[in-house]
Amino acid sequence: MSGRMHPKTVSSQDRIKGFEPYVSNLDERMALYEAARCLMCYDPPCKSACPTGINIPEFIYRIKTGNHYGSAKVIRESNVFGGECGYVCPVERLCESKCVRNNLNEEPVAISLLQRFAYEKEKPKGLVKFKCAPSNKKKVAIIGAGPASLSAAYELARMGYGVTVCDSNPRPGGLMIYGILPWKAAWSVAESEIDYIKSYGVKVVTKKKITDVKALLKDYDAVFIGTGTTESSRMGIPGEELPGVYLAQDFLFSVAKYLKGEGKAPNLKGKRVAVIGGGDTAIDAACTSVRLGADRVYVVYRRSLTEMPAVPYGKMQAKEEGVEFLLLTSPVRIKGDKKVTSLVCVKMELGAPDESGRRSVKPIKGSEFLLDVDAVIVAVGQRPEEDVLRSFGVKVDKGLIVVNDNFATSIKGVYAGGDAVNGGETVVEAVAEGKKAAAAIDKHLRGGK
Amino acid sequence: MVSKPDITVKFCKLELENPFLLSSAPPTCTGEMIMRAFEEGWAGAVTKTIKPDKTPVYDLDNRFGIMGFEDKQMILFENIEEVTKRPVGTWVKEIKEVKKKFPDKILIGSLMAEPKEEDWEELARTISEAGVDMLELNLGCPHGMPERGMGAFCGQRPDLIDRLTRAAKRTSSVPVMVKLTPNVTDIALMAQSAEKAGADAISAINTVLGLIGINIDTFEPMPTVDGKSTFGGMSGPGVKPIGQRCVAQIAQATNIPVSGIGGVTTWRDAVEYLLVGANNVQVCTAVMWRGYRIVADMIDGLTNYLSDRGFSSVKDIAGKTLPKLTAWGKLNKDYEVVATINKDLCIKCGLCYVACRDGGYQAIKFEQGKAAEVDEEKCDACALCTLICPVPNCTTWKRVKK
Ligand SMILES: Cc1cc2nc3c(=O)[nH]c(=O)nc-3n(C[C@H](O)[C@H](O)[C@H](O)COP(=O)(O)OP(=O)(O)OC[C@H]3O[C@@H](n4cnc5c(N)ncnc54)[C@H](O)[C@@H]3O)c2cc1C
Ligand SMILES: Cc1cc2nc3c(=O)[nH]c(=O)nc-3n(C[C@H](O)[C@H](O)[C@H](O)COP(=O)(O)O)c2cc1C
Numbered sequence: 001m002s003g004r005m006h007p008k009t010v011s012s013q014d015r016i017k018g019f020e021p022y023v024s025n026l027d028e029r030m031a032l033y034e035a036a037r038c039l040m041c042y043d044p045p046c047k048s049a050c051p052t053g054i055n056i057p058e059f060i061y062r063i064k065t066g067n068h069y070g071s072a073k074v075i076r077e078s079n080v081f082g083g084e085c086g087y088v089c090p091v092e093r094l095c096e097s098k099c100v101r102n103n104l105n106e107e108p109v110a111i112s113l114l115q116r117f118a119y120e121k122e123k124p125k126g127l128v129k130f131k132c133a134p135s136n137k138k139k140v141a142i143i144g145a146g147p148a149s150l151s152a153a154y155e156l157a158r159m160g161y162g163v164t165v166c167d168s169n170p171r172p173g174g175l176m177i178y179g180i181l182p183w184k185a186a187w188s189v190a191e192s193e194i195d196y197i198k199s200y201g202v203k204v205v206t207k208k209k210i211t212d213v214k215a216l217l218k219d220y221d222a223v224f225i226g227t228g229t230t231e232s233s234r235m236g237i238p239g240e241e242l243p244g245v246y247l248a249q250d251f252l253f254s255v256a257k258y259l260k261g262e263g264k265a266p267n268l269k270g271k272r273v274a275v276i277g278g279g280d281t282a283i284d285a286a287c288t289s290v291r292l293g294a295d296r297v298y299v300v301y302r303r304s305l306t307e308m309p310a311v312p313y314g315k316m317q318a319k320e321e322g323v324e325f326l327l328l329t330s331p332v333r334i335k336g337d338k339k340v341t342s343l344v345c346v347k348m349e350l351g352a353p354d355e356s357g358r359r360s361v362k363p364i365k366g367s368e369f370l371l372d373v374d375a376v377i378v379a380v381g382q383r384p385e386e387d388v389l390r391s392f393g394v395k396v397d398k399g400l401i402v403v404n405d406n407f408a409t410s411i412k413g414v415y416a417g418g419d420a421v422n423g424g425e426t427v428v429e430a431v432a433e434g435k436k437a438a439a440a441i442d443k444h445l446r447g448g449k
Numbered sequence: 450m451v452s453k454p455d456i457t458v459k460f461c462k463l464e465l466e467n468p469f470l471l472s473s474a475p476p477t478c479t480g481e482m483i484m485r486a487f488e489e490g491w492a493g494a495v496t497k498t499i500k501p502d503k504t505p506v507y508d509l510d511n512r513f514g515i516m517g518f519e520d521k522q523m524i525l526f527e528n529i530e531e532v533t534k535r536p537v538g539t540w541v542k543e544i545k546e547v548k549k550k551f552p553d554k555i556l557i558g559s560l561m562a563e564p565k566e567e568d569w570e571e572l573a574r575t576i577s578e579a580g581v582d583m584l585e586l587n588l589g590c591p592h593g594m595p596e597r598g599m600g601a602f603c604g605q606r607p608d609l610i611d612r613l614t615r616a617a618k619r620t621s622s623v624p625v626m627v628k629l630t631p632n633v634t635d636i637a638l639m640a641q642s643a644e645k646a647g648a649d650a651i652s653a654i655n656t657v658l659g660l661i662g663i664n665i666d667t668f669e670p671m672p673t674v675d676g677k678s679t680f681g682g683m684s685g686p687g688v689k690p691i692g693q694r695c696v697a698q699i700a701q702a703t704n705i706p707v708s709g710i711g712g713v714t715t716w717r718d719a720v721e722y723l724l725v726g727a728n729n730v731q732v733c734t735a736v737m738w739r740g741y742r743i744v745a746d747m748i749d750g751l752t753n754y755l756s757d758r759g760f761s762s763v764k765d766i767a768g769k770t771l772p773k774l775t776a777w778g779k780l781n782k783d784y785e786v787v788a789t790i791n792k793d794l795c796i797k798c799g800l801c802y803v804a805c806r807d808g809g810y811q812a813i814k815f816e817q818g819k820a821a822e823v824d825e826e827k828c829d830a831c832a833l834c835t836l837i838c839p840v841p842n843c844t845t846w847k848r849v850k851k
């Protein structure tokens with residue numbers, strides 16, 4: 001029995017010249033070997049760790065028997081964005097972290113690589129179609145066209161509802177299309193699944209911002225809100241308004257648009273960039289800066305590497321691409337006259353863990369130092385747009401939409417899910433929430449509670 | 450858009466919802482087990498072999514063994530287990546329960562008795578009247594039972610096959626299938642005896658007699674029962690070539706349907722059996738290893754296989770390979786090819802070189818770091834290099850003129 005398969009990756013020097021995916025897919029032989037590593041566990045922990053509950057051993061077994069289309073069907077049965085998720089899921093903290101091979105002191109089965117393999121085999125034949133209930137004449141409006149919304153739309157369309165999805169962006173897909181850059185997943189993957197969802201009769205209206213939910217309820221029987229977290233948080237330190245300071249999400253949005261030929265990217269050629277934050281968004285912003293030709297890129301994070309929430313894979317990628325980590329470092333103020341010239345930072349020290357187990361930090365007196373930079377990217381969190389939530393009229397707590405176990409908001413017939421509710425998780429979590437909300441909407445409209 | 454082919458089959462007038470049955474073995478030891486299997490999608494099941502209450506049966510502790518590769522990738526399974534100890538009355542009750550809950554699934558009663566016609570008549574009457582759709586006569590078990598004149602003892606004697614089949618046919622109210630042992634010189638002859646005696650179908654194969662391994666530290670043969678062992682019945686992936694050969698021979702020699710058994714693990718194995726003339730397949734070891742759940746992929750995989758190739762029904766592939774199976778003497782001696790090695794794909798491991806040098810015709814040139822090359826003059830096209838090459842499609846055939 002061989003160990004885990006590691007397909008070829010493009011060297012860091014070469015891959016930073018562009019934005020293309022840099023990890024190859026498994027070829028047939030590798031996929032077969034890797035599939036053979038799955039033990040086909042009973043009541044598998046990997047499946048329980050998947051928010052959409054994909055029957056992982058079954059789809060892997062089908063790769064092993066050569067029933068590739070059947071494999072794809074198993075994935076799609078549970079997750080309408082199964083292809084996209086194969087590329088973007090942080091599997092290190094989801095399914096693969098629970099694989100029983102870890103208990104044998106081995107690397108886990110490469111679940112996400114096998115999932116990509118199944119998708120790539122499915123695509124040329126046409127994504128697996130499922131049966132739909134006949135139209136029930138009821139209509140549901142969906143605000144936002146990210147993965148949470150599209151997943152809800154798909155489920156509802158299959159149950160016979162007439163579904164209309166509105167998004168303010170020029171294209172549907174939310175952060176899958178305007179946030180996650182194509183070195184993780186070629187946009188064509190999510191696009192193929194969005195087209196697939198449309199093929200079930202879901203109507204998608206773009207460039208349309210919705211603010212009035214009550215008005216929608218006049219024409220529709222129910223509403224789902226999946227508006228995500230479109231606003232970046234600020235640090236609240238002096239100098240944040242200077243030219244040269246970017247909010248991570250706006251920054252990535254503009255790069256995504258630039259790559260689609262829809263606008264210009266920030267000019268970072270030869271510049272020194274400090275990215276502030278320690279999440280996946282900070283890592284993505286850093287790796288994007290490298291690809292835009294920045295000379296030096298720093299990630300400034302107040303705790304140590306072990307506390308950093310970004311997935312280990314992302315941190316490794318950033319390191320390989322030359323990103324420098326300034327750990328236990330916190331920004332104090334941004335200096336500059338007409339534009340950013342430097343960042344004043346202070347060194348931090350770790351204290352005792354708080355009740356959540358996260359260690360507290362406090363500045364070390366007199367440790368301030370100056371970091372010369374030409375640009376600062378603030379990646380300290382995202383949140384929903386406050387004004388929009390207010391105009392929706394739904395109950396909000398800590399800036400997020402409040403829902404019950406059924407993803408119902410405080411307004412009858414109005415449901416919500418995804419980042420706007422959970423504060424910013426993952427594509428797969430958004431898909432799972434959209435799916436659960438759709439089931440609840442169906443129950444509500446059938447006269448359940 | 451992908452079409453949905455029909456995978457139902459007709460077997461002795463019975464309608465099978467798919468060609469996948471459980472064979473007579475541990476997975477069909479009780480009605481409760483059979484019902485769970487039906488819920489997972491199996492089209493039918495053959496009960497664990499039932500014998501007259503007066504015939505004693507013993508369960509040995511530690512009666513299984515395997516041969517496999519690293520990481521428990523099992524190739525062969527061996528057992529020295531006998532038939533079921535459960536009384537006929539219990540089975541009659543459970544057969545009724547199963548058929549009541551699953552009237553559309555196919556339940557087949559497997560029978561074994563000493564070679565006394567009255568015993569077979571009695572058992573066939575009782576079990577067929579309990580409500581099974583068909584009977585299967587176990588004339589194949591190669592261990593334990595033959596020492597007492599049962600199982601393969603009968604299946605190795607055409608006269609007994611004839612007498613016992615006729616006995617069961619006399620009293621059975623349902624079709625009768627005869628399950629044969631591969632541990633004979635000519636299985637076609639055995640199948641013809643059954644056909645002549647009025648059998649409605651043949652199933653093959655039961656397990657293959659073997660000795661799965663020896664513990665070289667204790668000198669004990671396996672599976673070891675308190676220090677000793679006996680020759681056992683092998684099943685699982687490794688016996689598929691034997692099962693397939695037997696099924697093809699039976700299909701060529703008789704005009705009754707064959708239920709193919711032996712090493713069926715995935716839908717691909719099933720397709721192969723169907724291609725050589727099996728009407729359906731039965732599965733035991735693969736289910737013991739991974740559970741009833743494997744049938745989901747068998748059904749889906751077969752369906753996709755047919756649809757990919759434009760077949761609208763599984764009946765369209767029945768026996769498709771049989772006309773291509775012929776006598777050695779009829780194979781084309783003028784067909785000439787030579788091996789070619791793709792320079793760009795070759796990973797320069799030298800495996801084909803050493804195989805050809807020491808086990809072939811010294812027809813491959815190789816130097817460390819350089820792609821291997823075939824000397825077409827010397828190549829005898831035996832196929833060893835193509836089989837040993839670890840790279841898919843690297844070594845292929847080129848047609849040459851004689
Ligand atoms: C840089 C970055 C990298 C990420 N990388 C990964 C990753 O690798 N893997 C992963 O699983 N997750 C990743 N995520 C997280 C993931 O993208 C989100 O969790 C997921 O997209 C949330 O889905 P959603 O449907 O809730 O919202 P979004 O995807 O944010 O979609 C919301 C949509 O609603 C629209 N909208 C908002 N308000 C309105 C309105 N009033 N009217 C109409 N439309 C509106 C927006 O335009 C947007 O299209 C990343 C996020 C970021 C920012
Ligand atoms: C443990 C074990 C017990 C078996 N018991 C019976 C039996 O009682 N009656 C019978 O006809 N065949 C019996 N068989 C044989 C199987 O039904 C089947 O013919 C054989 O195992 C080959 O199929 P497989 O490779 O799918 O296992 C048994 C096989 C095994 C492994």
Ligand code: SF4
Pocket residue numbers: 037038039040041044045046047056057098099100101109111
């Ligand atoms: S836990 Fe690992 S080995 Fe077990 S089923 Fe999941 S992927 Fe396979």
